[in-house]
Amino acid sequence: LINETSPESRRYRILEYNIGNFTGDGTFDGYAGNDLQGYIADWAEFIGSCNADICLFCESRRWIDAANTALTTPALFSKLYNNISDWDIYDQSQSWTWPWRVAMLSNVQQKEVVKNDTDLDGSKYIKSVMTLNGVDVCVMVVHLQYGNETSQIQKRAQEIQALANLTSGYSNVIIGGDFNTRSLTEMNALVQAGFTLGNGDVWGDFLTQPKPTPTYPVDNVCVRGTKLKM
Secondary structure, eight states: OOOTTSSSOOOOOEEEEEOGGGTSSSOOSOBOSSOHHHHHHHHHHHHHHHTOSEEEEESOOSBSBTTSOSBHIIIIIHHHOSEEEEOOOEETTTTEEOSSOEEEEESSOOEEEEEESTTTTTOEEEEEEEEETTEEEEEEEEEOOOOSSHHHHHHHHHHHHHHHHHTTTOSEEEEEEEOOOSSGGGGHHHHHTTOEESSSBTTBOOOOBSSSSOOBOOEEEEEEESSOOO
């Protein structure tokens, strides 16, 4: 990230990851094994090994475990980062939580935090402004419409266009998330809005879902701005 008033540019590492509701199999029940502390330690080791300045997580369950005893933020996230914003829909009367949450972790202060689903017609995002190397940067984490049906692809296209519109007023922007794109051509609205794609640009295309044999390039980090280079 470049700042003309600073003697040097600075590199920031962004980690975008779909946690899979701590199951990894497309469900949202949470970890059901018999070594919860070891499981949490494995996640801490993985996240720590990435050495990221900002983490943009999708499908982050409110609790890590299926028994709903270990809250994700105090048990894991806050051990690693000072500032956590998450989308937390919870009905205490039913012990129910929306499973496909998004979360934003950083040591830099997150200002002007917005948590919204109406702008993307039901898909969730968190948006904040972070001052990085003296530059205000709009940072977003998103989890867009899933599926390969025509209606789902059309809805995703509307959401991606909405992201371009939502960020048009910011000079420097980072968007990361599980876009659920079946083809990277679905990202054209962001490319036309000036974004560089981490997945699908000069670095090549990366298939990231489903495991163990990925078929779709669903995950991405997108950058736009006069001060930002991927």
